[in-house]
Amino acid sequence: MGLIKTQPTVESVTEEVRKHPRDCAGLLAQLIDPNPTVRRWAARDLADCPDISAALVERLHQEADISVREVILTTLTGLGDATSVAGLVECLRSEDAARRNEAIEAMRQLPDAVAPIIRGLLADPDPDVRIFAVNILESLCHPEVERWLIEVIDRDPHVNVCGAAVDLLGEVGSGAARESLLRLKARFANEPYIRFAADLALGRLRDA
Amino acid sequence: MSPTFASPPTWPWGVYVTPEPAETGITISEADFQKFREFFYRKTGIQFDSSKRYFVDKRLAERIEATGSGSFRGYFMLLRFQVNGEELQALTNLMTVNETYFFREEYQFQCLVDSLLPEIVARKIDRRPIRIWVMPSSSGEEPYSIAIYLLERWAGIHRWDVEIIASDIDTRILAQARQGLYSHRSVQYLPADYLQRYFKRRAEGYQICDDLRQSVEFTRVNLSERADTRSYRDFDVIFCRNLLIYFDDVSRKTATETFYDALKPGGFICLGHSESMSRSSSLYKVRKFPSAIVYQRPLEVS
Structure with a gap:
């Protein structure tokens, strides 16, 4: 027992073997996975996929887990296109105060898209x-x-x-x-x- | 992640010898500065406000001269289009500020051994190592301090394996950390017997002993790059002190989400004394322990 010794040439942090392909179709499927960790990673990585805002917005409205919603919002903020902003605007009309606040917070980061x-x-x-x-x-x-x-x-x-x-x-x-x-x-x-x-x-x- | 050095707390004057812009004859216009800072932010998440203009100009001038680019424009093209990204890394190293010392904000290490680790081992159901991630590693004082603290102040070290991984965006500082050579100033708050036990006297100062050098794994990570952070998972404790204060809101939020997935459920994150998670994320639970306030990824969420 004690501190684990490292070997200078071997890093213990290595890329793990993929269970699913991380192409856009695969990531979209994972956006509705029962495991929120899988959904969070999908929401994060979908940032690299083209024309993805609509699917993220749709998921945002259904997603019950706040940790996944936060990542979707961050990705939408990064995309910052008209569809993302329109999705955030819809959240302003939500009955759920948390969703409204999340949308306000995200839109504050998007001056060019919100203007x-x-x-x-x-x-x-x-x-x-x-x-x-x-x-x-x-x-x-x-x-x-x-x-x-x-x-x-x-x-x-x-x-x-x-x-x-x-x-x-x-x-x-x-x-x-x-x-x-x-x-x-x-x-x-x-x-x-x-x-x-x-x-x-x-x-x-x-x-x- | 997005390291943002809007206002580094200490300047490394005397650490890096950089020519004055006037000496190099290279000038950076306001438009150049704006263009550069937008690009640099996009690539690294590090943001400089206008008050850091002098700091940025000096370092840009140094690299323009070192690379023989001749002008900002030539250098900027090199930065943008160089395939291997070597120059961007060299510049990043120069732009990040590294200053720390052994046992800085010691109360958090006390919290680690008195409160966090006992809670972690109490709920542990396997014999796998306890994993600690230190980000940024800087020149190694913090991860080595944690290693020393565990050996000296935590009886559980005889029953559990602990893995310490320390990461930084700056490859030069990582090389320095692996070497483990420190000035008298850096070790001044260490008890004398620890200094004797874990360091070797060198002409330039003190070098951390080989045993401890092998006990910390140093890796290069850019918190802004998903590809860099993806494999960092299953940590019981993360130390991320005095880094997020330099980030802008979006970068800070992204970083805290990255840490969320790097932690095991129930894992802890220790921020610097002036930092709070509340502005960037509502995902963490605030835990008040006798020696420190830390943030916890909730247990109930898988």
Whole structure:
């Protein structure tokens, strides 16, 4: 017993013998394997397969094991194409808070893919989806974030959507947001929270 | 994985002798820097923010000169299109920072012998070795510290076999680790009797004894490469200290997912004292032991 001695020329970490071929068809089949470890590896390796986003999105919606879902989300984030993003958008409408949060987290990492659709999300008929869209902007590295937030506080009729946007403007807002913040205060003159948050944001404007 | 050296805690000034950009006459423009950092991130996961411009420029200038590329453009073409990837590896070695010492953050080794290993052996149903993975290996201080700790402070070492594997992206630092030669500064926190027992005095400092050198297997691994990490499985404990703090969010998440599959169910991962798993993954269970907080892959999930 004790510390195992190594031989300089032999590595104990060697590639194991494959049970299944790791071609795309084989990996797709493993995506529904009963063993979550097999599913995780398949989801990881499918990143190298062409046109795979739709199958991953489909699996994401069915997958019950969070450890597999996390890997699928990471792979979709890496792919970052329109199908992946559309799949993530569907998750925003899920009744399951964990799935919504996972999608928000993933979309924050995809500024280039999310940018073309963000205005659509911010104009969604469902105010919850609009709030999630503002949540995505919270960590989205994109130069238009402030402009999108300004549009929200200028136009959105829902107090909670505007509340989320004004909170974030307190962080990222510049002088360009000043007029809109003042208009927002006037528009929601009977909402103490909006007045408070708008004042706070006005006080913090970057080049104020 | 994605080692991201946005802000290495210590700079290896004095370790690597690199010419000033001015000395080499090579200039790296802002556009070059942006182009390089995107490429380097994609290949290695290591990300440099603008505050590391000076550090990056110096090392690029050194390699442009060493390879005779003449300009950034020529060098960048070499990096991108060289079939064997030798230059990318040489540059990666230069860009990664390696500084550590024996018994750094010792409380985690204490946690290993007092809490983690007793729990691991209590639920073990086979006689296979206990496997420990240290990533990054750096110059070897951490894996060798673990080996010494096990021999000195864990009675179970007489009943169980332990396998220690230490990996790093930097091949040069791995060669250094295998050689096991250390400065006085590196061993200063070791008890004197350990120093006497496990080291040989050399003109340049101290060399770890042959027995211990053979007790750690050093391997080259890029955490960002699935092909590199795929065969790393069935570990009982992973030490990944002060590495993930340099990663961006996506890379950190990918790394924690890689570790999840490298661990046995119930296996533990020890991060650096300022690091937390909570931002990157909800897969792990937080375990509070008397000497440290560590993360555990849940037992119930197969």
